[in-house]
Amino acid sequence: MASSEITLEALPSVSDIPAADWDACANPLTEIPATSCNGASQAYNPFVSHAFFSAAETSGAATIRTGWAPRHLVAKIDERIVGIVPCYLKSHSQGEYVFDRGWADAYERAGGRYYPKLQASVPFTPATGPRLLIRSGEDRAQIGSVLAQGLIALCGVSKASSVHVTFAREEEWELLAEHGFLQRTDQQFHWHNQGFSSFDDFLATLNSRHRKAIKRERRDALGAAGITIHWLTGKDITEDAWDAFFDFYMETGSRKWGRPYLNRKFFSLIGESMAKDVLLVMAKRDGRWIAGAINFIGSDTLFGRNWGAIEHHPFLHFEVCYYQAIDFAIQHRLKVVEAGAQGEHKIARGYLPQTTYSAHFIADRGLRRAIDDYLARERAYVEEAGRELAEAGPFRKSADEPS
Incomplete structure (x- = not known):
């Protein structure tokens, strides 16, 4: 797989990727100051560090035996790593927190085979962060597009039904949509300082x-x-x-x-x-x-x-x-406390709804059409529910309310 001078390969272990290269892509501020696609400062996220993935894989928690077979997508220019997508070939839908079991059941009842699928995420971790990891100083739009195309190609090579990029940043969600990924939203509850x-x-x-x-x-x-x-x-x-x-x-x-x-x-x-x-x-x-x-x-x-x-x-x-x-x-x-997945009881304790984003490439056209229709309705529901929950928050509505 190649695009101009960028080459792609899928590696079967995080240990096959030097920690310094991985972290330079995952958390560019550890190397030099960088900006994200939308111009915002790139913050340090511990979940996308080499150390976190290494612990998950070395411990045996995220391995082929547990249904998480690493297929980390790596982009190189002249043998220099410039981009990575942490990715796993999965035989189930456990440990993801973005639920697609209904899609799997429907597809298999129709005679399809939903597993294996590709999962671009941090194992067992429902926390938003970068999923298209790009080294600072590189052309983020170009490399991001190549990684998106690479995920689709990897889906075909792996004979997977689909690719799921979960808890992505909004700008990645938008970029993936440009390459045929379906857009999904959900919500968590975060506290803001x-x-x-x-x-x-x-x-x-x-x-x-x-x-x-x-x-x-x-x-x-x-x-x-x-x-x-x-x-x-x-x-x-x-x-x-x-x-x-x-x-x-x-x-x-x-x-x-x-x-x-x-x-x-x-x-x-x-x-x-x-x-x-x-x-x-x-x-x-x-x-x-x-x-x-x-x-x-x-x-x-x-x-x-x-x-x-x-x-x-x-x-x-x-x-x-x-x-x-x-x-x-x-x-x-x-600035923020992210309190994990689900839990409307968090609202009474000062945690307000926050939209989360995932992107899904579905290889089968019929299944893709059905899911696309479902997601349009789901996004509208999530948006309205978030609005209502925010309005029901515990905060004072006006400065003159008694304290």
Whole structure:
């Protein structure tokens, strides 16, 4: 596959790509300042780092055995890596958070074969970030187009039914649409820092009912049971802390989906290579860890991911996952807290709807037409639902509302 002097190849492991080259494409600010397609500053995103993908693959969490066979698409100019799409050939639709099982069922009832499919994403991670990774200083429009065309070609070579680029940035979503990808939207709930200097500053922007409810929840979560909260990052995250957190993760994962996606080795590898990018919010009672949440720290965003507990106390989940994340973001001047997938209950706690974007190339023309029609209706629904949810938010409607 080639376009002018750009060549493409698909590699079967992240370890086949030098970490320095991968990171120069994934997070250009680690090399030199760069701008994205729309002129915005390119922020550091820990999930697209070489270290994160390496931990997922080396631990065995994202491998052919688990249905995640790496097919990372690499663009080169004169043997120099200038672009990458993290990509997997998948035999199922688990661990993606953008649900296409209905499409698979319909296609297979009609006699088609939906799997394997190609998935361009971060395994097990519903967080928006770059999916067309392009080295700074290169022609982003040209290389982005070549990568989009390369994904379609790889779909054919792999005998896959489709390509799914999930939790992409909006500008990538638009570029992929120009190459025949169908556009899908969904929503998450994010908290935005308005330059607050304290949690009380944030509370002052809420209406009286929600402000009082949050104060009560925070008080009840910690006070009665004698629970203390601890922030662990960098060298403070010991293997004992990982052991405790993994117990929490397994407890929640086994209840939600039967077999949690990540294994214990994954967290040790993250601790070795990315500890500075990790925040563990841990709850302790009577000298032992009882609950915790893992967050990843970007240049301007705190990404909330997994949570779990071995003791269950009222409102402890909200405290550990949402309120502590807000506290941390305020103290460290982060602009956004992304609280993960789904959960309209987050609105009452100051997290507002945010559109997420995915792009889908469907090889079969009949299936493509049916999905295209469905997505047009779904996008309209997501837009209207987001508007209604934002209007129902907990914030004061006017400056003269009583505080």
